[in-house]
Amino acid sequence: MKKEDNKYTIPLSVLPFGHTDYQYVIGDSFFGERDYSEVQNGVVNLHLDVERMETMFILAFDFEGNVVLQCDRCGDDYNQPIEGSAKIYLKYDAANDNEDDDVIFITKNDSEFDLGDLIYEYITLSLPIHRVHENESECNREVLDMLYHADEDTDDGHDEETNTAWNEMMKQLKDKLDN
Numbered sequence: 001m002k003k004e005d006n007k008y009t010i011p012l013s014v015l016p017f018g019h020t021d022y023q024y025v026i027g028d029s030f031f032g033e034r035d036y037s038e039v040q041n042g043v044v045n046l047h048l049d050v051e052r053m054e055t056m057f058i059l060a061f062d063f064e065g066n067v068v069l070q071c072d073r074c075g076d077d078y079n080q081p082i083e084g085s086a087k088i089y090l091k092y093d094a095a096n097d098n099e100d101d102d103v104i105f106i107t108k109n110d111s112e113f114d115l116g117d118l119i120y121e122y123i124t125l126s127l128p129i130h131r132v133h134e135n136e137s138e139c140n141r142e143v144l145d146m147l148y149h150a151d152e153d154t155d156d157g158h159d160e161e162t163n164t165a166w167n168e169m170m171k172q173l174k175d176k177l178d179n
């Protein structure tokens, strides 16, 4: 578990000045470590460019891949292509503490920086609001048929049946009274 975490760590203190490239393949184990994650399976290729400067590090993320989500329409799992990019600044200068979303303050004592939570956040933000198979024809036909059929049955069908039984009972009662 700890080993997997270290995979997404930048060694701040020993990183050379200038650009350093990182290439990650994020897979099931990354998502599996996060029980709260809606995504539990997927493969995401992530390219990270870290630029070390005198007072800060600039981290540029670029990723694309596929994650498994549950279709809102039929409930089956499906592959959702995702992509995204993000930039974040790790700054030593905490005195200048503007509350900025893309700035994280670090100290000279921080020898490394764990990217895991950031990567998870970026992937989560890239998920679509509507999660459905791209074409309805890819959806689970049996489930859709059942859903549509269930609608007809519970609403109209059932009421009609009850009414028929009720009418029959009234008719019998009426006949009895008439005789």
Ligand SMILES: [Zn+2]
Pocket: 071, 072, 073, 074, 075, 076, 132, 133, 138, 139, 140
């Ligand atoms: Zn579907």
